[in-house]
Amino acid sequence: MSAPLLVGVDVGSTTVKAVAVDPSTDAMLWSDYQRHETKQPEKTLEFLGRLEADLGISNATCRMFITGSGGSTIAPLIGAKFVQEVTAVSLAVEKLHPEVHSVIELGGQDAKIIVFKEDPETGRKKKIP
Structure with a gap:
């Protein structure tokens, strides 16, 4: 993979969803969806830790985008670009x-x-x- 992976994270009011995609093939390489039990930042960091462990990604090897009701607060903390849900x-x-x-x-x-x-x-x- 020559282009950085695309990582999308949706930090919603009840769940966190994340996906990693190879932009050259649009292949989904990793995804998960879990309830966060009101712990949005903690669940997001858990997802990012697993993404790093499973795919070896870092801010240098991916472009990360975040959305959802908790996204704008978490984005600057993890180096992601916030994108409004719609x-x-x-x-x-x-x-x-x-x-x-x-x-x-x-x-x-x-x-x-x-x-x-x-x-x-x-x-x-x-x-x-």
Whole structure:
């Protein structure tokens, strides 16, 4: 793998989810999903420790992105870039499922609906604000 691995972490109101992806193949190399029992930072650090042990990653060998209700607080502590949840979901859907017109995301404390529409100028699909 020549490009740094992409690591995504979602620190939600009830769970932490994480994934490591090889950007050259889009292959998912590692993932986990666990309840954090109100211990968001501790569970996130546990995940990162296992990622490091399992894949040998570090801040130098990965690009890390974090989202979720606890993400903005934890991001600067672990060197991750915070991405707002709707933006994260929208970018993933646009890349992985461009045929989709809407997404409903149910979280532990809220729900979101994202609607996509084709931009007549560019032909690209974009989320409707």
